[in-house]
Amino acid sequence: MIKHDYHHGNLKEEFISIAMDFIAKEDTEKLTLKVLSDATGTSRSAIYKHFKNKDALIETIIEKGFDKFDLETTPYLKNESKALVDRFYLTGKLYIEFARTNPNLYRLLFGKKYAHIREALLSIKDEDCSGFAALQKTVKDGQQQGLLKKEDSYQQAIVIWSTMHGISSLIIDGFMDVADVYEKIYDTLFETLLTGMVANKVKIISTIPLLNKFLQPAN
């Protein structure tokens, strides 16, 4: 609660920064305008000189949130130097890790409450940049390489995404005991998913023991 000069300088950026830091720790519901004014040492209505209303700030947070999400979850999807199975496996792990590390942000991005803002954003943005598009492209690559069954790539991508979204949501919304070992559950989940999607009699070499083990069984 530092007292600044009358004219702050970069109040808008500070609002955004404080809001993101807040959501990193507490739920978006608890982010009130009072929190922001207290943290910046300004009045309760100062924010309206920089954002039309609270939702406009949230919109900015969501925008930045998706940038962060794409940045942190898609590197393996875009890096073609690794084996495809590995890229899928590692991407799923990053996805869950993002949700676990940023539960409030994840809910903000993928929850229902601000779906209208999300949809408005995604309709403007170049769709090819989004994480889902990157996933679908990789699925297509997987089909061409003979790793995945040649079915509707959109539906296959949905299947993968919903699987990761499901386990992530269960984890961050309180359906796993702390004792549950997420890595173990993820491995089980991924093994099941990949087994269900992989084309018959395909041999893949992976650097990940789990994957090698089950893709090239002893018999």
Place this chain on the structure above:
Amino acid sequence: MIKHDYHHGNLKEEFISIAMDFIAKEDTEKLTLKVLSDATGTSRSAIYKHFKNKDALIETIIEKGFDKFDLETTPYLKNESKALVDRFYLTGKLYIEFARTNPNLYRLLFGKKYAHIREALLSIKDEDCSGFAALQKTVKDGQQQGLLKKEDSYQQAIVIWSTMHGISSLIIDGFMDVADVYEKIYDTLFETLLTGMVANKVKIISTIPLLNKFLQPAN
């Protein structure tokens, strides 16, 4: 907005009923005490004579909601007269249908916002009655019948649940175009999941064409 006598008679039940009807149509967020007082023709604070606070009403709604959920989604899990694959397939369909038909209630039951209430409820209730316990039991049956791989039944049940939760959430939280045919996506998802979980060289007879087709391939 009917004007009743001073003493209403069964106001508590009416609050509950109105709240459930409301959530059937609109989001839980929009359920205010004013909505309830207007609908019953009582004052804003009348509800406090029947519930400690708003959360206590929500707790009752959640309790009733889980009853409804269990009732509508677990009949096939508990009915052993059908083939196991069919029971899994139909249960998953009921699960998604429940979420689609009761999106606000589903979010209330499985979302983060009232997780503390849910946990308090589930810790009191007999766990064997819950839907997840029924699922896990059916998974164990599946292992014994040789349908499913003999792995950790808890983890397998989690995998199934998270898959259904994931697709349901994506649907009701606005990630599917209206044009998407849910049935098709569900079939793809289920086929993938079952393929990944089924034990090798098991022959099952199903009454559902999709399942017969892929469990007993031509070769």
Place this chain on the structure above:
DNA sequence: TTCTTATGTTAACATTGTTCACTTAAAAAA
């Protein structure tokens, strides 16, 4: 009939997002 208690009402409160009239100071124009 009286007393107690359950169940309702009204008034008030703090917190929320929001708007409006005002003030300040920085930048632009003279």
Place this chain on the structure above:
DNA sequence: TTTTTTAAGTGAACAATGTTAACATAAGAA
């Protein structure tokens, strides 16, 4: 330099929300 315009901040006020407290009513027990 002085004046004017404009961006950026303030405080007071509003309605809506959940909640509490003091009071009112009526039903059932004594």
